[in-house]
Amino acid sequence: MAKISINIATGSLQQKEMIVGIDLGTTNSLVAIIHPESKKPVALKEHNSSSLVPSVIHFGQNGNVVVGEEARLYLETDPRNTIFSAKRLMGKSYNDIKSHEDFFAYKVIDDDKESLVKIQVGDKFYSPVELSSFILKELKTRAEHILKTPVAKAVITVPAYFNDAQRQATRDAGKLAGLDVLRIINEPTAASLAYGLGLNSDEEKTIAVYDLGGGTFDISILKIAGGIFEVLSTNGDTYLGGDDFDRAIAEYWVEKHGIDNEQLRHNKELAQLLRLKAEEAKKHLGMADGFAATLRGMELHISRKEFDGLVKPLIDKTIKCCAAALKDAALAAGEIETVVMVGGSTRVPAVKEAVSKFFEQPVNDSVNPDEVVALGAAVQADILAGNNKDFLLLDITPLSLGIETSGGLMDVLIPRNSKIPIKAGRQYTTQKDGQSGMRISVYQGERDLVNDNRKLAEFNLTGIPAMPAGLPKVDVGFLINADGILMVTAKELRSGVEQSIKVKPQYGLTDDEVEQMLQDSIQHAGTDMQTRALVEARNEAGHLLETVEKFIDRNNSLLNRDELSATATAMQALQLALTMDDKNLIRTKTEELNEITRPFAERIMDIAVGEALKGQKL
Structure with missing residues (x-):
């Protein structure tokens, strides 16, 4: 360890x-x-x-x-x-x-x-x-x-x-x-x-926050006591929101007018116009019983009742999430003292009705x-900013902590201003076949390249069994305890290999040095981002070239001369792009090579499956 x-x-x-x-x-x-x-x-x-x-x-x-x-x-x-x-x-x-x-x-x-x-x-x-x-x-x-x-x-x-x-x-x-x-x-x-919930230090309350925005839905059960917010449970759907209400209306119109989905997929402009009209209809139905409009000669109609029917399955999904959150918090709906409504989509009357019915109380939507x-x-x-003295703010980490990854990039595990104590971890893997060791270099700072940050420590995880690249799973964990001491652990999960090393403590930076590092990171954010994007594009392109090269070696006989020639040309174009500092060119040539080779992989997979099934009855 x-x-x-x-x-x-x-x-x-x-x-x-x-x-x-x-x-x-x-x-x-x-x-x-x-x-x-x-x-x-x-x-x-x-x-x-x-x-x-x-x-x-x-x-x-x-x-x-x-x-x-x-x-x-x-x-x-x-x-x-x-x-x-x-x-x-x-x-x-x-x-x-x-x-x-x-x-x-x-x-x-x-x-x-x-x-x-x-x-x-x-x-x-x-x-x-x-x-x-x-x-x-x-x-x-x-x-x-x-x-x-x-x-x-x-x-x-x-x-x-x-x-x-x-x-x-x-x-x-x-x-x-x-x-x-x-x-x-x-x-x-x-x-x-x-x-204003939680601002009174004497207040104790259990509340539900129902947040239905444009693209995400969250339900959170919070306990507020003595100015401290404790999340008892959360649930939700990162792919459910008002956008889906719009889509339901648009799909209703598509079906009504017999529009071909394939045609719609290629006609992005029509799809977008329908989406915008659907959004308009949703807002209008919040105050009216019906909506009517004309779009490119199509008469678009929908009533409040039809709309409520369309979105009922979506609203029901949110209510199921509410039930799951209550179950996780070991509470009954009647034990929730306030239901706070968040997000423009909560204006839909059917949403308010469903939430109010579930929590057995009127919802709070005055803000x-x-x-x-x-x-x-x-x-x-x-x-x-220190203007509200009633709140206790816990100690925080002044600068981000992370490790060096491929191409000299900084991968942050604990972001700056995280409350401590805190624990974070991430999995990494090898880049080369048979790689038996991995160097773990720990850095502190806000820049995208480790060279611009402060190196804290480094050690080698050795004894990783020989496996193909990408197969080993190395778990790197950071833990900062209540005293602000950072402990870094590394373990290869498939084999159980661990490594231990002792490093002399290194002390933190002065406030001025922290401030300077932050200013540098913001001042250079644009160029840092470009550098990171270029390094990532090169890493991806190099990985793709290696993969395609191995693929061609193994399956040469299954590709015709034109296919091999087209692949070789695309590989050369990508290799040439790698010599230039143009992220967009590298991405374009990567995408072109992907487009050429993707059908080969699919075809060879089909051949392999066909061979495997020969003589077998299904």
Whole structure:
């Protein structure tokens, strides 16, 4: 067992500084602050405009990028270059989203089903982190314009269901937008704070937060006592939200008008127009008994009763999640004292009725459900700024901790500002066949390349049995105890091989050094992201070239001359691209080689299955 003891310095925040709360949403995003005079949370907006910024990004022909309402207009006219629901892709691999691929009007790349997805726009490739950073950058600019002051620090909310990869992706997006992300907090906790729940230290309450947004659904059961929020249970669905209500209406119209699904798959513009009309219908039916519109000569009708029937299975799914959350918390519906409603989709009357019936009480939706999460994030930001002395803030890690991965990249296991004690782990594997050892190098810092961070320790895990690349599973675990001591463990799970090493304690950095490292990370976020993307593209391309080379060696006789020639040409083009510092070119050539070789693999698999079944009766 490898254990490294390090004393981690504690961070400090300047008093009275402006820290904003941000709700980075699937459909809309917004910024909130504590008003300096009223001391109440307010969502930022200009004059009579909305506080909501649509989470939509459009890439123009001239490289111009627009975000928000202006970008939303392009959903109809230029859907292939207009990105919506990017939050659904945060921290996701293609495997996670392939069953929903038709939902996206833009191209989601599936070159490696296990690694994080990329989105192709023209000849450029973007990660969900980059896309989300465009939204956060717009929010930052908007906030600075309204407040007439620089905004550099933020609290960003995420669904309670978000895993480590998704939370880290959100932090990275903030950094890329020029923000120091002080905390990632759960949306239900933020919503509770916005309702003033938990702000009175004498208060004890058990509450349910029902959050139905554009793309995700969460139900959280929280116990609030003495200003401390304890999550008793969470449940939900990261692929259920108002977008699905829209889809249900659109599919209803598609069926009514006999539109061919294959035709719709290729006509992205029509699909998008139907989706937008469906969204309009959903909002209208919140206040009316029917909706009627004309689209390209089609008469589109739907009644409130028909709509309620369509979305009932979706609402029932959320109620099942509520029942599961209550069961996990060992509570009955009657023991919940307050039901807080969050997310624009909770405006649907059928949703309110179902939730109220399940929890046996009227729901609490007095705070604007679109703004409630951002308002709560602002309350949390105010606590971090030291303006609310009633809350006890636990010690935190001032800088991220992680290990070096392929290409000299920093893979963060414990993000900065995590409350301690904390435990985190991740699995890694070998890159070469028969590899018997793995070097574990531990770093502290916020930059994407380990060379720009501070090395804390290093040890070798040896004795890994000879296996093909990718087969060994090495579990690397970080644990920071209540005293701020970091312990690192490494174990190969298939063989049980462990390694132990003692390293002299190294002491933390001064506050000034921490501040300098943070400033450097934000200042270089753009170039760091480009470097990381280039290294990742090269790693993927190299892996693909090795795989294709092995595949050709084994199956040479099953491919014809033209196929071998086309593969060789694509491999040469990719090898040439690897010599250049152009991430998009490497990704394009990787995708081209993938397109050429994918049918071969499928055909050879069919031949193998056919051979295996010969002479067998089914």
